[in-house]
Amino acid sequence: MLGIPDPWVWLAYILCLLSALACVVYSWRHWNRGDETVQPDDVRWAKQEDQLEEKL
Amino acid sequence: MFAQVALIDILVVLLYLFVTGYLGWLGYRGTKTTTDYLVAGRKAHPFIMSLSYGATFISTSAIVGFGGAAGLFGMSLLWLTFCNIFVGIFIAFIFLGEPTRQMGHRLDAHTFPELLGRRYQSRVVQVFAGAVIALFMPLYGAAVLIGGTEFIATAFHIEYNTALLLFATIVAAYVFFGGLKGVMYTDALQGVIMFVGMFVLLIYTYVSVGGVVEGHRTLTDLKDLLPGTLTSIGHRGWTSMPEFGFGDPKYNLWWIVVSTIVMGVGIGVLAQPQLAVRFMTVKSKRELNRAVGVGGVFILAMTGVAFTTGALSNAYFAIHGPLFQGRVIRTIDADKGHVLLQLVRPAEGGAWLDLIKQTNPNGSTTNFTAAIPTNTEGQWLPVAKQTNAVGAILEGTLLPAVLDAQQPYLTPGPGPNRVAQGRSISVVVAKGVSDQIIPTYITTAMPKWFGLIFLLTLLAAAMSTLSSQFHTVGTAVGRDVVETIAPRRTTGGHDHTISIVRVSILVGLVLAVLIGYYAKKEAYVVSIIPRATAIFFGLCASTFLPAFVGGIMSRRVTPPAALASMLVGFLVTALWLTFVKLPECTTIGLVKASVFAHAPNWPSVDPLFIGLPLSVLTLLVVSAFTRPTDSRHLDHCFGTRNPGASA
Numbered sequence: 001m002l003g004i005p006d007p008w009v010w011l012a013y014i015l016c017l018l019s020a021l022a023c024v025v026y027s028w029r030h031w032n033r034g035d036e037t038v039q040p041d042d043v044r045w046a047k048q049e050d051q052l053e054e055k056l
Numbered sequence: 057m058f059a060q061v062a063l064i065d066i067l068v069v070l071l072y073l074f075v076t077g078y079l080g081w082l083g084y085r086g087t088k089t090t091t092d093y094l095v096a097g098r099k100a101h102p103f104i105m106s107l108s109y110g111a112t113f114i115s116t117s118a119i120v121g122f123g124g125a126a127g128l129f130g131m132s133l134l135w136l137t138f139c140n141i142f143v144g145i146f147i148a149f150i151f152l153g154e155p156t157r158q159m160g161h162r163l164d165a166h167t168f169p170e171l172l173g174r175r176y177q178s179r180v181v182q183v184f185a186g187a188v189i190a191l192f193m194p195l196y197g198a199a200v201l202i203g204g205t206e207f208i209a210t211a212f213h214i215e216y217n218t219a220l221l222l223f224a225t226i227v228a229a230y231v232f233f234g235g236l237k238g239v240m241y242t243d244a245l246q247g248v249i250m251f252v253g254m255f256v257l258l259i260y261t262y263v264s265v266g267g268v269v270e271g272h273r274t275l276t277d278l279k280d281l282l283p284g285t286l287t288s289i290g291h292r293g294w295t296s297m298p299e300f301g302f303g304d305p306k307y308n309l310w311w312i313v314v315s316t317i318v319m320g321v322g323i324g325v326l327a328q329p330q331l332a333v334r335f336m337t338v339k340s341k342r343e344l345n346r347a348v349g350v351g352g353v354f355i356l357a358m359t360g361v362a363f364t365t366g367a368l369s370n371a372y373f374a375i376h377g378p379l380f381q382g383r384v385i386r387t388i389d390a391d392k393g394h395v396l397l398q399l400v401r402p403a404e405g406g407a408w409l410d411l412i413k414q415t416n417p418n419g420s421t422t423n424f425t426a427a428i429p430t431n432t433e434g435q436w437l438p439v440a441k442q443t444n445a446v447g448a449i450l451e452g453t454l455l456p457a458v459l460d461a462q463q464p465y466l467t468p469g470p471g472p473n474r475v476a477q478g479r480s481i482s483v484v485v486a487k488g489v490s491d492q493i494i495p496t497y498i499t500t501a502m503p504k505w506f507g508l509i510f511l512l513t514l515l516a517a518a519m520s521t522l523s524s525q526f527h528t529v530g531t532a533v534g535r536d537v538v539e540t541i542a543p544r545r546t547t548g549g550h551d552h553t554i555s556i557v558r559v560s561i562l563v564g565l566v567l568a569v570l571i572g573y574y575a576k577k578e579a580y581v582v583s584i585i586p587r588a589t590a591i592f593f594g595l596c597a598s599t600f601l602p603a604f605v606g607g608i609m610s611r612r613v614t615p616p617a618a619l620a621s622m623l624v625g626f627l628v629t630a631l632w633l634t635f636v637k638l639p640e641c642t643t644i645g646l647v648k649a650s651v652f653a654h655a656p657n658w659p660s661v662d663p664l665f666i667g668l669p670l671s672v673l674t675l676l677v678v679s680a681f682t683r684p685t686d687s688r689h690l691d692h693c694f695g696t697r698n699p700g701a702s703a
Binding site: 002003004005006008009012013015016017019020021022023024025026027028030031032033034035036038039041042044045048049052 | 130131132134135137138141142145146150154160161162164166268269270271272273276292295296297336337339340341342344345346347348349350351352353355356360
């Protein structure tokens with residue numbers, strides 16, 4: 001297939017394309033899912049992270 | 057190739073630099089803090105976030121190092137691309153991203169060792185993880201550094217050590233003067249240019265070799281030009297997997313490709329400290345969901361294209377590469393015009409001279425020309441291999457080639473003494489050094505301006521990766537080791553830690569440069585970039601993966617189990633590298649040969665194959681026999697009130 005004689009190599013070639021396609025389909029189907037309200041932990045973490053970055 | 061640069065080339069590069077600078081300024085002026093992204097609700101388009109992530113994740117190591125390995129070993133490396141997409145993006149983003157983000161925020165962890173240390177309430181876990189990262193991350197840094205250096209050296213025809221020093225100086229300036237704070241828009245632009253560049257490279261390559269199917273067939277037909285050193289370890293051509301089996305040296309390549317390159321790097325990506333912390337910087341699972349698609353396509357365009365074109369570069373050079381002149385020593389396949397040439401050089405008066413290779417006792421080689429040996433009837437003879445008085449080996453310079461279709465012979469007539477001309481494969485053109493295959497291919501095949509932009513983009517991508525690597529080294533030493541061991545003894549508190557972080561970054565960088573300097577002197581079938589990367593990825597997988605995944609997914613994993621698992625994973629990997637794995641064991645130098653030298657294939661098996669199963673087993677067994685962690689702490693970690701909810 002595809003001019004590649006070894007099935008294990010053309011399988012890898014096809015799987016690369018299919019797995020990238022799976023990523024796109026997953027994103028498309030879950031585009032608006034998973035949004036969460038910001039928790040106090042998130043706020044504290046972000047401020048602490050900014051302080052650390054500022055010092056570095 | 058870049059010695060003569062035209063005005064158009066300069067203009068394109070200046071335009072690129074201007075746009076990069078402008079976008080960087082826009083991004084810096086607009087959204088610049090984590091709080092902005094997470095709390096103040098400023099939205100970063102998932103497209104921008106994914107490309108930024110990808111540009112930081114993919115560096116010269118993946119494109120130059122592993123793309124070159126595909127030039128040497130073939131398209132079997134596409135299994136690594138599949139792992140990069142399916143494991144490194146799909147599984148990592150969908151299954152590990154959200155638990156990492158939530159637990160990191162709840163425990164206020166800002167580094168990977170800190171996340172492990174706080175989940176397991178163990179300073180020993182944090183210090184140990186920090187020490188392992190600080191000690192071994194420079195190895196991965198060296199791989200990225202060498203990738204950039206090889207490209208600079210090949211493109212500008214400058215000596216490797218000079219290019220290494222030049223690139224290291226630029227990286228040091230970037231890291232110390234503002235590079236630590238990633239500018240997302242610039243990263244994203246680099247991502248777009250890398251994406252476009254790789255896409256153009258793929259199309260150009262397939263068109264040059266006659267299309268997808270024809271190109272693959274041409275590559276398949278070239279397998280009889282493979283050097284004997286590769287066929288003897290199981291290389292069966294660029295479009296076939298290496299020969300599989302165990303107990304014979306002819307299976308070595310399968311174990312190198314599958315256990316070290318595919319599994320070592322493909323699985324190790326899940327426990328990369330500098331990547332795991334990136335999950336904490338997103339606002340919610342929605343951002344991760346949106347980033348999966350762009351991430352998957354981006355990785356396909358990076359490693360998928362690099363590995364495909366790396367392998368196909370052999371077909372490109374066999375069709376369009378430079379012509380070599382020589383006399384046919386052996387006909388490999390008359391129908392295909394595949395021959396073995398003894399290289400010759402023209403001399404005054406229309407005569408030809410043999411090109412002789414001299415290998416000195418210290419391993420250095422020199423070339424010189426000599427008169428072609430003849431028999432009594434005046435017929436040319438092969439060059440006899442001999443050793444001279446000082447122990448240097450003298451032999452002919454042989455090269456597998458495809459005879460030129462238009463003019464296979466330079467000298468007229470059917471006589472015995474004829475000079476032929478033909479093209480060879482990229483493995484040979486790059487002098488057998490896989491790290492030089494991609495730079496050689498791009499500088500030879502692509503237009504100058506494209507090569508220059510590709511070079512700049514690769515270097516910029518390398519710098520963003522290096523910056524995050526050395527940032528991780530610095531915080532591992534400063535925050536995870538020193539501050540954790542002696543929080544009150546540090547005079548001046550945090551300021552003192554910052555100094556330690558900066559010194560650690562500098563030491564890490566110097567270590568990486570030294571590795572880059574000494575590694576160049578080694579010659580082994582797998583060159584230094586993929587080897588160094590695979591060692592670090594494999595080490596991270598064996599040491600951190602079970603404790604990390606177990607820690608964020610299950611309440612049942614106990615602190616003693618995590619520590620024991622990390623110690624077993626680390627020790628088994630270290631011992632395997634020191635005493636068994638070739639060429640690492642002889643490079644470290646405690647043994648002169650692998651202790652399993654007489655047991656074929658074992659020295660080619662990656663430590664991951666031994667270390668990771670043992671590390672997982674240790675985690676399960678010790679967890680089963682130790683007291684469960686206090687449920688109040690677990691409730692805090694997992695954000696649950698029901699102790700059994702996430703078990």
